[in-house]
Amino acid sequence: MALAVGMRVLTRALLRPWARGLRVAPGRTGPAAGGGDGMRCFGSPRVLVEPDPAAGVAVVKMRNPPVNSLSLEFLTELLISLEKLENDKTFHGIILTSDCPGIFSAGLDLTEMCGRKPEHYVEYWKAVQETWLRFYLSNLVVIAAINGVSPAGGCLLSLTCDYRVLANNPKYTIGLNETLLGIVAPFWFKDTMVNTIGHRATERALQLGLLFPPAEALRVGVVDQVVPEDQVQSTARSVMAQWLAIPDHARQLTKTLMRKPTADRLLTERDADIQTFVRFICRDSVQKSLHAYLEKLKQKKG
Numbered sequence: 001m002a003l004a005v006g007m008r009v010l011t012r013a014l015l016r017p018w019a020r021g022l023r024v025a026p027g028r029t030g031p032a033a034g035g036g037d038g039m040r041c042f043g044s045p046r047v048l049v050e051p052d053p054a055a056g057v058a059v060v061k062m063r064n065p066p067v068n069s070l071s072l073e074f075l076t077e078l079l080i081s082l083e084k085l086e087n088d089k090t091f092h093g094i095i096l097t098s099d100c101p102g103i104f105s106a107g108l109d110l111t112e113m114c115g116r117k118p119e120h121y122v123e124y125w126k127a128v129q130e131t132w133l134r135f136y137l138s139n140l141v142v143i144a145a146i147n148g149v150s151p152a153g154g155c156l157l158s159l160t161c162d163y164r165v166l167a168n169n170p171k172y173t174i175g176l177n178e179t180l181l182g183i184v185a186p187f188w189f190k191d192t193m194v195n196t197i198g199h200r201a202t203e204r205a206l207q208l209g210l211l212f213p214p215a216e217a218l219r220v221g222v223v224d225q226v227v228p229e230d231q232v233q234s235t236a237r238s239v240m241a242q243w244l245a246i247p248d249h250a251r252q253l254t255k256t257l258m259r260k261p262t263a264d265r266l267l268t269e270r271d272a273d274i275q276t277f278v279r280f281i282c283r284d285s286v287q288k289s290l291h292a293y294l295e296k297l298k299q300k301k302g
């Protein structure tokens, strides 16, 4: 309880400067808006929220084209949407999905980690930490409907969810591929993966930077279910119904029991983790690797 309140205060303090100037998307009644009860879609430029109040569920669609890279602004908007839904007693569950065809999320925004000042890296890393903490510890049931490729930070975001449904498309790979970029997944990325697939599988996946296609992702346990692409949303909804049928207080306390030790490790080492990130990302060799990787992505088109 104290942790939840502390985190809210912290989020508000962290978000205030970034949130300035954020526009709320004009409301419209969407197909998932719960029929005739008049509740409208809301959100922000990069996050569309489709509420279904009758079910107590909101579909949160990431729409930061072209690849839903997790920029500072996008993370801020995601956090604001999450907080808004958590504070509204109508909602007990969120389905996190993408509005960008074929891409769940390309992970952390490489342009936030390249050629910037150290102060920017501090601000960015705080936002990445906060996003992980808030999603990982959310009292809501959070289900990822993974309808696209999901490397690195995109995979991490899905690992904060309580359940992952992946579309069965061989292009939709998922994993923590940081080593392929010449960077190292921080301890809390690693811990989240260990909690999901175990130590040995994580050791292999992280060292080799493995991006698992659907069948492999299911076999190793990175995702809980693989379904035909046109059934991802409906499957996420039926899974949500099962989770929401459990007495909420018992489920929430159990989630906290399972996840708090992992979250506490980052909470106690937060500042040190920021320093580690900034020192690491400022290294010439790391900047060179990231620039070269971004260049390779751009040249792929040519």
Ligand SMILES: CC/C=C\CC/C=C/CC(=O)SCCNC(=O)CCNC(=O)[C@H](O)C(C)(C)COP(=O)(O)OP(=O)(O)OC[C@H]1O[C@@H](n2cnc3c(N)ncnc32)[C@H](O)[C@@H]1OP(=O)(O)O
Binding pocket: 066, 067, 069, 103, 105, 106, 107, 108, 109, 110, 111, 149, 151, 152, 153, 154, 177, 178, 181, 183, 184, 185, 186, 276, 277, 280, 281, 294, 297, 298, 300, 301
């Ligand atoms: C001590 C701790 C230290 C460090 C820890 C740091 C942790 C980092 C974790 C991360 O998340 S790093 C990011 C890892 N992400 C990736 O490796 C994914 C890279 N992207 C791709 O593989 C592909 O873009 C895609 C498979 C996601 C999509 O492919 P496709 O549909 O063919 O699109 P394009 O490749 O043409 O990309 C379109 C456009 O978007 C830019 N872009 C792609 N990914 C990112 C990204 N993560 N950040 C920023 N920008 C990205 C790409 O450069 C293209 O830009 P244009 O200007 O050419 O349009």
